[in-house]
Amino acid sequence: MIKSIVIIGAGLAGATATRYLRAQGYQGKIHLVGEELHVAYDRPSLSKDTLSGKVVEPPAILDPCWYASADIDLHLGVRVTGIDVVNHQVLFESGDILAYDRLLLATGARARRMAITGSELAGIHTLRDRADSQALRQALEPGQSLVIVGGGLIGCEVATTAINAGAHVTVLEAGDELLLRVLGRSTGAWCRNELERLGVRVELNAQAAHFEGEGHVHAVVCADGRRIAAGTVLVSIGAEPADELARAAGIACERGVVVDATGASSCPAVFAAGDVAAWPLRSGELRSLETYLNSHMQAETAAAAMLGKSIPALQVPTSWTEIAGHRIQMVGDIEGPGEVVLRGNVENGQPLVQFRVLDGRVEAATAINAPEDFPVATRLVADHIPVSATKLQDASSNLRDFMKAKAERCE
Numbered sequence: 001m002i003k004s005i006v007i008i009g010a011g012l013a014g015a016t017a018t019r020y021l022r023a024q025g026y027q028g029k030i031h032l033v034g035e036e037l038h039v040a041y042d043r044p045s046l047s048k049d050t051l052s053g054k055v056v057e058p059p060a061i062l063d064p065c066w067y068a069s070a071d072i073d074l075h076l077g078v079r080v081t082g083i084d085v086v087n088h089q090v091l092f093e094s095g096d097i098l099a100y101d102r103l104l105l106a107t108g109a110r111a112r113r114m115a116i117t118g119s120e121l122a123g124i125h126t127l128r129d130r131a132d133s134q135a136l137r138q139a140l141e142p143g144q145s146l147v148i149v150g151g152g153l154i155g156c157e158v159a160t161t162a163i164n165a166g167a168h169v170t171v172l173e174a175g176d177e178l179l180l181r182v183l184g185r186s187t188g189a190w191c192r193n194e195l196e197r198l199g200v201r202v203e204l205n206a207q208a209a210h211f212e213g214e215g216h217v218h219a220v221v222c223a224d225g226r227r228i229a230a231g232t233v234l235v236s237i238g239a240e241p242a243d244e245l246a247r248a249a250g251i252a253c254e255r256g257v258v259v260d261a262t263g264a265s266s267c268p269a270v271f272a273a274g275d276v277a278a279w280p281l282r283s284g285e286l287r288s289l290e291t292y293l294n295s296h297m298q299a300e301t302a303a304a305a306m307l308g309k310s311i312p313a314l315q316v317p318t319s320w321t322e323i324a325g326h327r328i329q330m331v332g333d334i335e336g337p338g339e340v341v342l343r344g345n346v347e348n349g350q351p352l353v354q355f356r357v358l359d360g361r362v363e364a365a366t367a368i369n370a371p372e373d374f375p376v377a378t379r380l381v382a383d384h385i386p387v388s389a390t391k392l393q394d395a396s397s398n399l400r401d402f403m404k405a406k407a408e409r410c411e
């Protein structure tokens with residue numbers, strides 16, 4: 001009989017699991033423990049509306065009143081310092097102890113930091129939580145020069161927000177294109193052009209070597225000698241799973257807590273979900289996906305498994321972003337074997353969907369300003385529905401026809 005579930009991490013994954021447990025009728029204790037003082041909020045807003053000041057606070061994931069109404073024991077602003085997996089206990093900095101029958105690790109990830117000279121100077125930011133977003137917002141006055149180190153999702157989203165706020169923005173990317181990890185080369189290049197059209201300066205193959213300043217940063221110097229004046233710097237060079245509690249407890253970790261497709265870790269009664277989890281993918285890999293939608297799905301899967309309902313869910317990375325005024329949605333890894341099939345033409349202002357097709361099936365898709373087509377593209381990827389490249393690229397055809405054809409074959 002499960003009487004007590006402890007969830008460490010009160011962000012999206014923790015909150016989602018909590019809600020799912022109650023929705024499934026679990027009536028035992030739920031302790032939701034978080035280091036931040038706030039209940040779960042919408043992190044995607046931190047680089048967009050919260051940063052621009054359009055909203056004062058990021059929206060809450062669940063109505064803050066829900067936790068009390070659902071009898072959740074909330075422990076906010078507290079640090080867990082250890083897990084005793086033998087005695088099924090969670091240990092707090094204060095000396096308090098909580099016993100668990102099931103434990104969910106939903107500790108998320110942290111912004112990777114740079115260990116280069118000058119990293120301690122004032123004016124150098126990272127962006128992960130609401131305090132970070134508010135601090136960066138205060139620094140972003142019109143005319144301010146912002147240098148963003150790292151041209152990935154955070155870098156390009158913040159570049160958009162900051163240039164619209166009147167800042168002078170330079171993005172320094174170590175690779176030879178922006179956004180390679182998530183969007184691939186061609187969409188990365190297109191985003192670079194769009195950002196440059198807005199006035200963002202982009203420097204590729206730019207490895208930040210040190211920061212200059214006296215007390216406060218005033219320039220970033222690259223390994224090849226390029227020197228860019230900076231009033232404010234954002235370091236957005238990726239995230240690191242916050243798996244140190246699991247590692248210290250002897251739970252298997254590999255850049256994240258290693259779990260199976262139900263969220264179960266190497267240790268009995270301990271589960272993980274969200275950015276901290278290295279979860280099995282449909283492609284056969286095992287990795288932390290660091291996306292909102294996958295965190296949500298993993299949290300529900302792990303919560304079900306904690307209640308003894310094993311519903312394995314191999315993950316396909318699914319995400320969205322907003323860059324230079326465009327909505328970009330992605331499913332699967334767009335870089336990989338197979339052929340690239342384009343539907344639409346974004347240069348003419350039309351929506352575009354880029355598909356990666358392997359052996360007559362869609363492995364991945366990236367949609368630019370194509371919100372109607374994206375759900376269908378997601379189904380094509382998820383259900384591995386057979387497609388013809390000629391029909392895929394015919395923007396006048398209806399993508400749903402592939403699904404109808406599959407349904408007819410099954411009848």
Ligand code: NAD
Nearest residue numbers: 150151152153154155173174236237238239290319320321
């Ligand atoms: P990222 O992995 O998207 O991008 C990091 C970028 O920094 C890469 O392009 C990399 O080549 C570059 N880089 C690495 N080291 C560098 C260096 N020394 N100098 C210059 N460039 C360097 O990571 P991020 O943008 O920092 O975002 C952090 C996490 O938050 C990611 O996991 C991301 O997926 C997530 N996030 C997701 C969304 C979304 O889904 N829309 C939005 C924001 C953040």
